[in-house]
């Protein structure tokens with residue numbers, strides 16, 4: 001095999017609860033993570049030398065050693081003593097710095113892709129442990145689907161999947177995850193989800209139960225910095241969305257809908273003002289191998 005092409009799916013948080021803070025500054029979380037069918041396409045091709053080259057369709061994303069796909073490739077090369085490098089082409093669709101794990105999903109695809117390309121036969125559990133060195137969301141992105149993530153995001157438990165129509169809308173401004181967590185004050189009141197009930201809602205396929213159990217603790221921070229978050233939420237909930245919430249540290253907002261027709265009206269409205277507006281649906285997987293050559 002010389003080349004492999006993969007889908008690297010983004011995610012939304014159906015919930016994000018902050019339950020404490022570790023001595024090293026990391027927050028302890030309890031989140032319901034859900035893959036969505038918006039994905040970057042990652043093409044990995046073997047090179048004759050030991051170089052790693054990144055080619056990204058979005059010029060605002062660094063193509064050097066700071067790209068998470070690069071970090072994943074060097075990690076695999078060093079860990080397994082590979083003598084061949086790779087060219088990595090990233091076709092970006094997942095909004096950047098948006099709370100949708102765009103970078104983490106790319107790293108996850110490179111770990112899975114290089115495992116296949118170089119026939120390393122590494123178990124997914126080992127890849128997930130390696131991925132955790134790159135970021136707390138990387139193990140989830142490898143597995144994908146519907147997952148409860150606890151600890152700092154690395155303790156993963158699969159939960160029932162429900163097919164849901166999702167409208168995604170990213171305000172034009174961006175925020176860094178690190179800055180949002182820094183501004184979060186655990187001593188002030190903040191919204192808390194009911195994750196047990198949310199999982200019951202997924203099992204029962206009850207959109208009403210799911211939506212009334214959802215919350216994102218970081219909505220005490222980001223909407224104060226980016227006013228479009230509340231504007232988008234209001235547009236969605238004043239129309240046909242069953243619920244609307246910010247994903248991750250934001251600023252992307254998503255709405256859950258009963259069907260595609262309900263979502264289409266809001267798509268028309270929002271896409272006029274916000275260019276990164278997409279109708280999608282929940283997905284049962286994260287990284288997916290598309291083809292091998």
Ligand code: ATP
Pocket residue numbers: 060061062066067068069090095096097098099100101102103104106107137177248249
């Ligand atoms: P998360 O939901 O995990 O917090 P995010 O959606 O907030 O992630 P990303 O899209 O991953 O954020 O981008 C965060 C930063 O990472 C950006 O400033 C970007 O320059 C950098 N970055 C490095 N590699 C990548 C990559 N392959 N794709 C996207 N961003 C990347």
